[in-house]
Amino acid sequence: xxxxxxxxxxxxxxxxxVIWSFAVWGQVVDxxxxxxxxxxxxxxxxxxxxxxxxxxxxxTVQRTAISILIAAAIALPLGIVLGSxxxxxxxxEFVIDFFRSTPASAMFPLFLVLFGVGDKTKISVAAFGxxxxxxxxxxxxxxxxxxxxLLAAKxxxxxxxxxxxxxxxxxxxxxxxxxxxxxxxxxxxxIVVAEMFIGSTDGLGHRVFEAxxxxxxxxxYAAIFxxxxxxxxxxxxxxxxxxRFVHWSGK
Amino acid sequence: MLETxxxxxxxxxxxxxxxxxxxxxxxxxxxxxxxxxxxFDIPRGTLISVFGPNGCGKSTLINMIAGLIPVDxxxxxxxxxxxxxxxxxxxxxxxxxxxxxxxxxxxxxxxxLKVMQVPNVERRARxxxxxxxxxxxxxxxxxxxxxxGGQQQLVSIMRALIVExxxxxxxxxxxxxxxxxxxxxxxxxxxxxxxxxTTTVLVSHxxxxxxxxxxxxxxxxxxxxxxxxxxxxxxxxPRTDATLSEPEFIRVKAHCLDVxxxxxxxx
Ligand SMILES: Nc1ncnc2c1ncn2[C@@H]1O[C@H](COP(=O)(O)OP(=O)(O)OP(=O)(O)O)[C@@H](O)[C@H]1O
Ligand SMILES: [Mg+2]
Numbered sequence: 001x002x003x004x005x006x007x008x009x010x011x012x013x014x015x016x017x018v019i020w021s022f023a024v025w026g027q028v029v030d031x032x033x034x035x036x037x038x039x040x041x042x043x044x045x046x047x048x049x050x051x052x053x054x055x056x057x058x059x060t061v062q063r064t065a066i067s068i069l070i071a072a073a074i075a076l077p078l079g080i081v082l083g084s085x086x087x088x089x090x091x092x093e094f095v096i097d098f099f100r101s102t103p104a105s106a107m108f109p110l111f112l113v114l115f116g117v118g119d120k121t122k123i124s125v126a127a128f129g130x131x132x133x134x135x136x137x138x139x140x141x142x143x144x145x146x147x148x149x150l151l152a153a154k155x156x157x158x159x160x161x162x163x164x165x166x167x168x169x170x171x172x173x174x175x176x177x178x179x180x181x182x183x184x185x186x187x188x189x190x191i192v193v194a195e196m197f198i199g200s201t202d203g204l205g206h207r208v209f210e211a212x213x214x215x216x217x218x219x220x221y222a223a224i225f226x227x228x229x230x231x232x233x234x235x236x237x238x239x240x241x242x243x244r245f246v247h248w249s250g251k
Numbered sequence: 252m253l254e255t256x257x258x259x260x261x262x263x264x265x266x267x268x269x270x271x272x273x274x275x276x277x278x279x280x281x282x283x284x285x286x287x288x289x290x291f292d293i294p295r296g297t298l299i300s301v302f303g304p305n306g307c308g309k310s311t312l313i314n315m316i317a318g319l320i321p322v323d324x325x326x327x328x329x330x331x332x333x334x335x336x337x338x339x340x341x342x343x344x345x346x347x348x349x350x351x352x353x354x355x356x357x358x359x360x361x362x363x364l365k366v367m368q369v370p371n372v373e374r375r376a377r378x379x380x381x382x383x384x385x386x387x388x389x390x391x392x393x394x395x396x397x398x399x400g401g402q403q404q405l406v407s408i409m410r411a412l413i414v415e416x417x418x419x420x421x422x423x424x425x426x427x428x429x430x431x432x433x434x435x436x437x438x439x440x441x442x443x444x445x446x447x448x449t450t451t452v453l454v455s456h457x458x459x460x461x462x463x464x465x466x467x468x469x470x471x472x473x474x475x476x477x478x479x480x481x482x483x484x485x486x487x488x489p490r491t492d493a494t495l496s497e498p499e500f501i502r503v504k505a506h507c508l509d510v511x512x513x514x515x516x517x518x
Contacts, residue, residue, distance in 0.1 A: 148348035151319055155341040156363040156410075166362075170353045248352035251396035 035218040043218035044225055053207055053219070057226050060191055060204040063119065064234070067126035067187045072180065075131045079138025079179075083172065084164055089139050096136055104129035104190050108198065122194035129190055130183035137179025141172025174249040177242040184234045192227055204230070270295035270418065270450045271316060276325035278311060284475040285311050289325070291469075291478065293418075298444050298451040300461035302507065303471030303479070304515050309454045312476070313420045316452070317341050329417065340411025340449075342421040346403040350395040350410075356402075357391040360409045367414070381413055384446055385439065401432035405439060412443060418450045426456060437464060445488050458511070462504045463490060470507060472514045480510045 017037050023029055024036045035043075047053025082089045107125050115121040145168045153163045195205025204227045211220035242249060271293035278286040285308040293299055301309045314320045316327055318334045319341070329337045343349035350359050357378060364374045382391070387405065395403050404424060411419055421440075425433040441464060444451055455461040461468055462484055470479040484503045486494060494500050 146348045148343055148345050149351065152341075152343060152349045152351075153366075155317060155319065155339075156366050156414075158366050162366060167351070170351070246353075248394065248396055251352065 032215070033217060035221065039218045040221045040225070044222035047219065047222050048226065053223060053226060056202050056204050056207040056223070057230065059202045060188075060195065060227070060230060063123055063191045063195075063203065064126065064184065064188050064230075067123045067191065068130055068180070068184050070123070070127040071130035071134055071183055071187065074127075075134035075179070075183075076138055076176070079135045079176075080142055080164070080169065080172070082135070083139035083142025084168060086143055089143060096132060096139075100132040100136060104186070105193060108194070112198070117199040122191055122198060122200075125194065126187040126190040130187040133183040133186055134176070134179040137182070138172055138176050141175030141179075142168050144175070145171035173246045174242075177238060177246060177249070181235055181238045184238065185231060188227075188231050188234065268295050269293065270330060272326075272328050273316070274326045274328075276315065276327065277323045278308075278315060278320075279323060286315075286325075287475040289476065293450060293452065294467075295330075295450055296448045297466040298453060298464055300465035300468045301452065301454045301471065302456075302458060302461045302468055302511065303476070304473050304511070305456075306474070307471045307514075308474050308476040309471060310422050312471075313422055313452055313454055317420050337418070338414045338416045340414065340416035340419045342404070342407050342411050342419070342424045344423040344426055346400065346407045346424075346427070347395075349407055350403060352395050355392055355394055356389075356398065356406045359395065359406055360391065360413055363410060363414045378409075378413060381409060385409065385412075385443065399432070400428050401436055404428060404432075404436060408440070408443065412447070412449075415447075416449060418452070420452050422454045423456055424453070425460070433460075440464060441489060458504060458507055459495070462500065462507060463494065468503070468507055470510050470514070473517060479514050480507070482507055482510075 020034075020037050024031065024034055044053070048057065082092065104125055107128060108121070111121045111125050111128075115124060149167055149171060150163060153167045158166060191203070192205035192208075194200070195203030196209040197205075200206040204223055207223040208220055208227070211217070211223055269292035273289060273291040273293075276286050276289040276291075277284075301312065303309055311320065315322050316334075317339060327334070329339075350356075351362065354362065360381070361374045361378050364377065369377070387409070389398070389402050389405070391406070395406065398406070404427075408421075408424070424440075425436050428436060437460060440451075440453075443449075444464075453461070453464060455464075465484055468480075468482040468484060470482065471477070472479040482503060484500070486497070486499060
């Protein structure tokens with residue numbers, strides 16, 4: 001039976017579709033609110049192949065990718081610097097924790113004032129949120145580097161800089177990837193919300209919102225699934241990269 | 252340079268050139284005095300086992316000698332030189348946390364040479380020589396987490412040896428290994444010592460192991476640590492399982508146990 005184990009995740013998917021089909025067939029829910037799976041997947045297929053959905057999908061990918069790149073470019077070096085001095089980190093810890101706990105959506109009005117209605121605001125709020133998440137994880141990864149390993153490098157005569165690049169950096173990688181995965185999830189949430197409400201003309205958030213306004217339910221569900229697939233895909237991408245480059249993680 | 256260093260306390264008549272001289276060493280942790288004006292000489296080319304009650308300061312001693320923790324007072328010199336001027340090796344008890352999991356075993360072994368900016372080709376040549384000298388047959392292309400505990404500790408020891416250290420420190424290097432591995436690793440260490448004659452300081456909590464491997468056993472008292480006794484064990488190498496049942500071995504071990512128990516009771 002073991003060799004069928006890789007197929008196990010499919011059971012949940014099939015189960016969901018079966019329940020969904022029965023709900024539609026039995027008219028448990030108003031058919032206008034819940035279209036059939038075939039209609040929905042047809043909308044998804046059409047939308048992604050030359051339809052508006054595909055374009056919106058790429059827009060959201062682009063915004064999320066840019067914001068995570070900006071976040072990482074700031075948070076990785078800063079996290080390493082902060083983490084390599086525990087006292088330095090303690091002195092800014094409260095500020096980081098405070099803003100990390102602040103809902104990023106509360107920052108929209110401020111960023112709107114700063115950057116106006118456009119991509120800049122969406123991307124910078126998402127980058128801001130993701131940056132704090134990554135920063136926190138990188139700093140902790142560096143701070144929690146195994147003491148023995150640092151000592152080992154030190155007795156071998158490694159300079160402080162070398163200890164940082166050869167040991168602390170690598171030690172922090174597993175935690176850094178946790179930060180990147182959480183950061184990209186948060187960035188996607190913020191981008192999609194922003195696309196719904198901050199004067200957008202494109203993006204997955206806009207697509208979901210517009211489909212709902214026009215009562216095109218299959219399109220709305222299709223856009224939701226596309227957003228889900230995107231979130232899942234980003235996570236999977238980081239997991240694969242991590243498994244490739246941080247092969248020792250968890251061992 | 253120190254002029255005419257005093258012989259080891261409780262010492263022996265045979266004049267030996269001191270390799271490490273420890274003078275007036277003091278160390279306290281939160282007002283608990285661990286060492287108070289401690290003097291000791293470690294002779295060149297000998298293997299010294301350090302044995303004593305739990306928490307008496309064995310690790311503290313070798314960590315201070317190896318510069319891992321600062322001394323409060325006193326001086327430790329290596330042939331009159333400072334620690335920064337010599338090459339030494341240190342083997343941690345916790346090999347899992349001491350090796351670098353992102354490097355293959357062979358790259359772990361060569362890492363100290365990389366720090367010393369030895370060119371790639373020479374690094375390879377030196378590790379190959381070390382592997383041949385020790386007769387190591389395990390696959391060093393693997394990552395540490397793919398190896399058994401004993402293999403990992405062997406890699407740690409090789410990493411300490413690759414620089415051809417003047418002095419080698421080991422803090423309970425085998426205590427995380429199972430018995431079979433421990434026996435195997437003792438033989439490896441004995442072999443290393445015979446091959447290289449490197450001055451070696453071994454902290455061990457296993458009296459049989461301490462005596463079996465040692466030229467001298469340094470018995471420490473409860474802290475503030477003093478030299479409770481400094482026992483010579485001169486049996487020829489290689490020592491084998493048969494050594495363990497020889498009268499001289501049994502006598503030395505019994506004597507050490509005596510001293511140890513006297514010290515434990517004092518506490
Ligand atoms: N960083 C530290 N801070 C405070 N006390 C310490 C510290 N390191 C060691 N000590 C104390 O100093 C004493 C000597 O410690 P040390 O680790 O050298 O003992 P040890 O002889 O190696 O013991 P063990 O047999 O358990 O390995 C112990 O009582 C210990 O509690
Ligand atoms: Mg100890």
